[in-house]
Amino acid sequence: xxxxxxxxxxxxxxxxxxxxxxxxxxxxxxxxxxxxxxxxxxxxxxxxxxxxxxxxxxxxxxxxxxxxxxxxxxxxxxxxxxxxxxxxxxxxxxxxxxxxxxxxxxxxxxxxxxxxxxxxxxxxxxxxxxxxxxxxxxxxxxxxxxxxxxxxxxxxxxxxxxxxxxxxxxxxxxxxxxxxxxxxxxxxxxxxxxxxx
Ligand code: ADP
Ligand code: 5GP
Numbered sequence: 001x002x003x004x005x006x007x008x009x010x011x012x013x014x015x016x017x018x019x020x021x022x023x024x025x026x027x028x029x030x031x032x033x034x035x036x037x038x039x040x041x042x043x044x045x046x047x048x049x050x051x052x053x054x055x056x057x058x059x060x061x062x063x064x065x066x067x068x069x070x071x072x073x074x075x076x077x078x079x080x081x082x083x084x085x086x087x088x089x090x091x092x093x094x095x096x097x098x099x100x101x102x103x104x105x106x107x108x109x110x111x112x113x114x115x116x117x118x119x120x121x122x123x124x125x126x127x128x129x130x131x132x133x134x135x136x137x138x139x140x141x142x143x144x145x146x147x148x149x150x151x152x153x154x155x156x157x158x159x160x161x162x163x164x165x166x167x168x169x170x171x172x173x174x175x176x177x178x179x180x181x182x183x184x185x186x187x188x189x190x191x192x193x194x195x196x197x
Pocket of ligand 2: 010012013014015041073076082083101102104106107
């Protein structure tokens with residue numbers, strides 16, 4: 001029997017290590033895929049169109065919103081971000097686990113449309129460590145880092161919206177926790193009723 005695909009919504013401050021943890025947890029797995037977002041943000045050094053994001057201009061972004069091509073969309077630190085709907089629907093229909101890495105406003109929109117989505121908040125061990133990681137990543141200007149730290153504190157106030165919180169102290173352990181959550185979510189009684197017929 002093909003298990004239903006599940007949607008995992010991951011949020012957390014920029015620099016918390018979400019991409020690092022998600023890609024570690026996905027290593028060697030064929031049942032999990034990552035939804036690449038569209039953004040109007042400029043690519044950082046080393047980022048590739050179609051890999052980290054689909055980089056688009058504001059006109060194209062607005063067109064996607066008007067055509068209802070996005071499952072959710074939001075503004076974050078003066079840029080727009082959104083989740084292409086078609087990819088997510090297609091992969092869920094194939095029975096895949098789909099991971100979204102999106103901020104809180106987007107997570108709330110997804111929750112409205114897909115109340116079964118599992119919501120996970122990934123945070124660093126402290127705000128000081130977050131600042132170190134953002135500086136260490138070396139991809140954001142001091143101003144962008146400052147804006148991300150302010151936004152992080154705002155997002156922390158919404159942490160109780162999430163089903164799980166992962167503290168990304170050690171990335172290996174955090175990835176194991178994410179994999180464990182995914183495994184446990186597939187053991188939910190409500191999803192196993194067909195086996196009881
Ligand atoms: P996000 O996707 O949340 O913006 P990244 O995955 O880009 O964050 O990680 C931000 C920076 O922190 C990167 O330089 C990454 O290598 C580093 N990092 C990620 N996880 C850890 C960790 N557990 N310990 C130390 N550094 C980490
Ligand atoms: P960054 O610019 O650091 O890559 O991402 C900034 C923030 O945008 C992160 O919190 C990330 O989770 C969020 N983000 C990335 N893609 C999307 C998306 O498609 N929709 C929403 N709502 N947020 C996104």
